Amino acid sequence: SIASSDFLRHVESMAQLPYGAGKMSHLNAVILGEALATEENDPVFPSPDFSAQALISSPQQYMNMYKRSVEDPAGFWSDIASSFYWKKKWNPMVYLENLDVKKGTIKIEWFKEGTTNICYNALDRHIEAGRGDKIAIYWEGNEPDQDGKLTYTELLAKVCQLANYLKHVGVRKGDAVIIYLPMLMELPIAMLACARIGAVHSVVFAGFSADSLAQRIMDCKPKIVLTCNAVCRGSKVILLKDIVDSALVECTKNGCSVGLCLTFENQSALSRGATKWQDGRDVWWQNVVEKFPNKCEVEWVDSEDPLFLLYTSGSTGKPKGVLHTTGGYMVYTATTFKYAFDYKAPDIYWCTADCGWITGHSYVTYGPLLNGATVIVFEGAPNHPSPGRCWDIVDKYKVTIFYTAPTLVRSLMREGNEFVTRYSRKSLRVLGSVGEPINPSAWRWFYNVVGNGQCPISDTWWQTETGGFMITPLPGAWPQKPGSATLPFFGVEPVLVDEKGVEIDGECSGYLCIKKSWPGAFRTLYGDHERYETTYFKPFPGYYFSGDGCSRDKDGYYWLTGRVDDVINVSGHRIGTAEVESALVSHPHCAEAAVVGVEHEVKGQGIYAFVTLVEGVPYSEELRKCLILTVRNQIGAFAAPDKIHWAPGLPKTRSGKIMRRILRKIAARQLDELGDTSTLADPSVVEQLIALTDK
Numbered sequence: 001s002i003a004s005s006d007f008l009r010h011v012e013s014m015a016q017l018p019y020g021a022g023k024m025s026h027l028n029a030v031i032l033g034e035a036l037a038t039e040e041n042d043p044v045f046p047s048p049d050f051s052a053q054a055l056i057s058s059p060q061q062y063m064n065m066y067k068r069s070v071e072d073p074a075g076f077w078s079d080i081a082s083s084f085y086w087k088k089k090w091n092p093m094v095y096l097e098n099l100d101v102k103k104g105t106i107k108i109e110w111f112k113e114g115t116t117n118i119c120y121n122a123l124d125r126h127i128e129a130g131r132g133d134k135i136a137i138y139w140e141g142n143e144p145d146q147d148g149k150l151t152y153t154e155l156l157a158k159v160c161q162l163a164n165y166l167k168h169v170g171v172r173k174g175d176a177v178i179i180y181l182p183m184l185m186e187l188p189i190a191m192l193a194c195a196r197i198g199a200v201h202s203v204v205f206a207g208f209s210a211d212s213l214a215q216r217i218m219d220c221k222p223k224i225v226l227t228c229n230a231v232c233r234g235s236k237v238i239l240l241k242d243i244v245d246s247a248l249v250e251c252t253k254n255g256c257s258v259g260l261c262l263t264f265e266n267q268s269a270l271s272r273g274a275t276k277w278q279d280g281r282d283v284w285w286q287n288v289v290e291k292f293p294n295k296c297e298v299e300w301v302d303s304e305d306p307l308f309l310l311y312t313s314g315s316t317g318k319p320k321g322v323l324h325t326t327g328g329y330m331v332y333t334a335t336t337f338k339y340a341f342d343y344k345a346p347d348i349y350w351c352t353a354d355c356g357w358i359t360g361h362s363y364v365t366y367g368p369l370l371n372g373a374t375v376i377v378f379e380g381a382p383n384h385p386s387p388g389r390c391w392d393i394v395d396k397y398k399v400t401i402f403y404t405a406p407t408l409v410r411s412l413m414r415e416g417n418e419f420v421t422r423y424s425r426k427s428l429r430v431l432g433s434v435g436e437p438i439n440p441s442a443w444r445w446f447y448n449v450v451g452n453g454q455c456p457i458s459d460t461w462w463q464t465e466t467g468g469f470m471i472t473p474l475p476g477a478w479p480q481k482p483g484s485a486t487l488p489f490f491g492v493e494p495v496l497v498d499e500k501g502v503e504i505d506g507e508c509s510g511y512l513c514i515k516k517s518w519p520g521a522f523r524t525l526y527g528d529h530e531r532y533e534t535t536y537f538k539p540f541p542g543y544y545f546s547g548d549g550c551s552r553d554k555d556g557y558y559w560l561t562g563r564v565d566d567v568i569n570v571s572g573h574r575i576g577t578a579e580v581e582s583a584l585v586s587h588p589h590c591a592e593a594a595v596v597g598v599e600h601e602v603k604g605q606g607i608y609a610f611v612t613l614v615e616g617v618p619y620s621e622e623l624r625k626c627l628i629l630t631v632r633n634q635i636g637a638f639a640a641p642d643k644i645h646w647a648p649g650l651p652k653t654r655s656g657k658i659m660r661r662i663l664r665k666i667a668a669r670q671l672d673e674l675g676d677t678s679t680l681a682d683p684s685v686v687e688q689l690i691a692l693t694d695k
């Protein structure tokens with residue numbers, strides 16, 4: 001069926017397109033760099049120069065590789081995997097999968113019985129090949145005059161010291177380590193140190209509250225928490241260690257005591273003396289780690305040994321601990337990084353994501369370092385001290401590949417072009433986008449203004465669960481369409497299904513599923529394989545269900561349309577409506593809450609909360625603030641509702657189910673599109689809600 005798929009036929013026909021000598025005038029104009037991408041539906045071609053130097057330089061080349069990747073996944077991936085170091089070669093079967101709940105338990109395994117180490121492959125391998133003096137990390141602090149750098153050799157030494165320390169305090173293969181750090185070099189160092197000794201890291205984004213941190217600590221029961229005293233973000237100082245302290249108190253109350261808190265002294269933010277301390281439990285990183293040897297034996301692990309846990313929001317209140325293993329993740333992140341960004345050795349790569357999210361795992365730390373790349377780790381805020389900061393950094397380090405999120409693009413776009421054009425940005429050659437669909441106007445601004453009409457944009461669709469890119473442009477291979485993530489990566493077989501789970505072909509819209517396993521796929525939800533199966537494999541038996549809606553156009557391009565579950569995407573961060581609701585109702589004055597997503601100019605989606613108060617409690621501005629603060633404290637500032645809408649009652653069906661469809665329309669002020677309200681237990685609720693709009 002591959003040969004007959006519309007998608008491949010289309011790519012085949014694109015392969016015939018006369019690059020550089022095009023007959024279609026608008027395409028030709030783009031090729032010649034004379035015209036900017038302006039028309040909504042104009043495909044944007046890479047320049048012939050770009051394609052000529054690209055790793056994948058034509059649709060035909062992509063198609064040949066893609067065909068092999070889906071017809072012979074074992075051969076395709078084992079060829080690629082052979083360029084990594086394996087202590088012991090994998091089982092010739094290469095992979096084993098069952099994605100069909102009807103056939104038994106869901107199982108995905110890649111390179112089974114092979115033993116390797118991802119830290120060894122990310123660091124030692126390059127040093128042994130004589131590239132130890134190459135810069136691995138440029139670090140840029142909150143203020144433009146704060147910076148640092150580490151070569152591969154220096155980075156390895158730091159990783160080894162920490163790895164030795166961790167071993168010294170009893171961390172063993174398979175043990176969990178919680179990392180709660182901002183974007184200091186110590187964050188990737190900590191991840192790599194865990195990987196080196198076979199420990200499983202669980203990085204918690206340093207914007208999460210004490211409650212959220214405590215929840216994640218209690219889930220994996222680590223021996224040690226790695227953190228720092230404080231961090232500056234823009235003009236704010238955040239006392240991270242205080243947050244850890246409260247989280248650890250909470251954990252102890254619940255019978256989960258953590259004996260050790262290794263605290264990095266982030267001098268630029270706060271001095272030692274000002275940090276609260278618990279002797280016996282708290283240890284200054286700089287006091288101990290540097291005393292350990294800078295060489296540390298590698299722990300060879302099985303491909304399927306766990307590498308890390310990373311929590312993500314689902315449709316229920318409890319975050320899911322996504323578990324990734326070693327071998328497949330290693331091969332997949334490295335390969336996707338290389339091709340989707342057309343990475344070459346001289347590139348300087350900057351991804352603005354924080355290592356607290358999957359993007360920072362796969363495309364700040366592992367993917368780039370596995371390729372021996374030079375990466376930038378930026379601690380600060382992208383608009384500090386001015387909205388030109390990103391381009392200042394691009395010029396300072398001569399960044400060639402710049403990967404960010406649509407929300408940042410939109411917020412910088414609002415500040416005006418002068419903040420961009422005053423910088424040269426001459427070094428840029430590839431741009432990237434991730435986290436949510438990028439709206440065509442933001443795409444065009446990114447392309448025309450930031451990239452001067454010369455840099456292809458890799459709009460990469462993927463998820464915490466997928467480990468790496470799934471649908472993404474290969475920048476030298478084919479025309480891009482603003483707002484479309486384009487076509488599947490090697491080995492990925494996306495399908496669109498209808499409500500009944502029946503695959504639909506051609507130009508259509510449906511639920512985005514994946515048909516076969518890929519090496520970077522997550523293997524389970526930590527401690528809850530049943531939830532893994534229920535959430536991802538039961539909705540459409542036989543497929544992995546992404547939770548996203550999607551359409552496919554006549555050319556086979558994929559257009560993501562957003563989540564179809566109760567997850568809101570705020571600035572590229574997934575937030576479960578249930579999590580926000582449970583935070584709201586924990587306030588003694590809140591009787592009930594229903595949260596929906598609403599379009600937001602900068603964040604993509606904003607959080608809109610309908611709140612019913614306890615009988616007799618009056619509405620007040622103070623209470624509104626208090627409710628928002630409750631959410632900040634329980635989840636984190638990024639989950640704070642943008643709007644609280646007082647609700648005397650919520651629209652419910654007779655069986656008591658909240659009709660979010662109606663709430664979404666009220667939130668979006670589409671009051672004439674409320675649809676059928678006759679099935680509501682009490683239709684008058686809707687009138688009351690409308691009356692309280694903007695009150």
Ligand code: 6R9
Binds near residue numbers: 357435460462
């Ligand atoms: C990598 C990451 C995953 C969800 C995903 C989808 C949305 C991410 C996107 C995109 C359209 C893109 N998403 N990238 N939607 N185009 N290029 O963001 O992982 O935090 O797990 O979020 O984000 O809705 O399902 P994660």
